[in-house]
Amino acid sequence: MTSELHAAPRQSLIHRPQLDTPLVLSLVVPVYNEAETVALFVERVEQVFADPDAVRVEYVFVNDGSEDETLDILLLLQRRIARIRIVDLSRNFGKEAALSAGLRCATGQVVVPIDVDLQDPPELIPTMVKRWREGYDVVLGHRIDRASDSWAKRASANWFYRIHNKIADPAIPENVGDFRLMDRQVVDALNDLPESRRFMKGLFAWVGFRTTHIDYSRPERVAGTSKFNGWRLWNFALEGITSFSTDPLKIWTYLGIAVSLSAFLFAILIVLKVVLFGIDVPGYASLMVAVTFLGGLQLIGIGVLGEYLGRTYLESKRRPVYLVRRIYEAED
Known part of the structure; x- marks a missing residue:
């Protein structure tokens, strides 16, 4: 129909x-x-x-x-x-x-x-x-x-x-x-x-x-x-x-800004707690979370760059589409 x-x-x-x-x-x-x-x-x-x-x-x-x-x-x-x-x-x-x-x-x-x-x-x-x-x-x-x-x-x-x-x-x-x-x-x-x-x-x-x-x-x-x-x-x-589209590349710029800003705000919070309340934040767990989280973001970002770089590399060879x-x- x-x-x-x-x-x-x-x-x-x-x-x-x-x-x-x-x-x-x-x-x-x-x-x-x-x-x-x-x-x-x-x-x-x-x-x-x-x-x-x-x-x-x-x-x-x-x-x-x-x-x-x-x-x-x-x-x-x-x-x-x-x-x-x-x-x-x-x-x-x-x-x-x-x-x-x-x-x-x-x-x-x-x-x-x-x-x-x-x-x-x-x-x-x-x-x-x-x-x-x-x-x-x-x-x-x-x-x-x-x-x-x-x-x-x-x-x-x-x-x-x-x-x-x-x-x-x-x-x-x-x-x-x-x-x-x-x-x-x-x-x-x-x-x-x-x-x-x-x-x-x-x-x-x-x-x-x-x-x-x-x-x-x-x-x-x-x-x-x-x-x-x-x-x-x-x-x-x-x-x-x-x-x-090149937007996936742009996304990582904004994501990097957001993560950096969050890390800066978190650092200020830690300083204020120590100065005002004398509270020391245990470091191991928070450090591991930060390292693994940022490491994962970096690997994903490298992967996105790799997708574009790989396509550029293949395109630059100028091989025929088919034989x-x-x-x-x-x-x-």
Whole structure:
């Protein structure tokens, strides 16, 4: 069940005319050990876009180092559907890198990153195309119901959006994943960004352009299991916050001032007790608490600095985001 919601733009949009030739729409689909789902995904998309004279779908599957039969199944599907392109990466580089590779290889006038597990319904894409024809450059898929996710995943996602949007700029739309339609101009802008440590949700928000969204309820996976565990989600959140905000570094400046001020006030209190009342404060327990507390703060602060320094170090190497082993075209 879906509903549409798009705010009126600040200025009138230029409607894109209907083309004499079919609109070329590229689906960018990162896959990692998704042998159970790729055929189901293609079948569903083919049902949605049964009329090739209206929209011509280009599939860009990015095989992110799969260890199962995903690549073999994709090659079999390519024999039947010539519009399938397969970008086979040399190893598992992660979803952000795979997504970057797919955007680089997509040739369509509009591009839609989408998960192969069908939790992002392909049936929404024609509505996205309609919004694009109205003049919007980006059409987001906004999740209004995440009942298919676990409680822990929903809670952690909510906290991440709140913290990130409080300290980072630009803000990331809440409950919006990678599923969106983007005009060719937007994709070209993303491809021009030079960084190798890529947090795609942040980059999508950073480039801007005229944006609207449609609401949908996210269903369960059709098959297989999610490749994101708690540890990977935690690292993903750290990547997002440190990529678009320096506030964690500023926090330690203010925390250091607060701790120093507290220590100064406590020292004055001790002096007053000794001078006025002749009370000597036993030192061992308070000293150990102070040492361990300040030591812990220092280690955490060093850890925060390390996160930024490590990312700067990796970025300075200028290694490519991914390496392509081979691109399989239909005629291969």
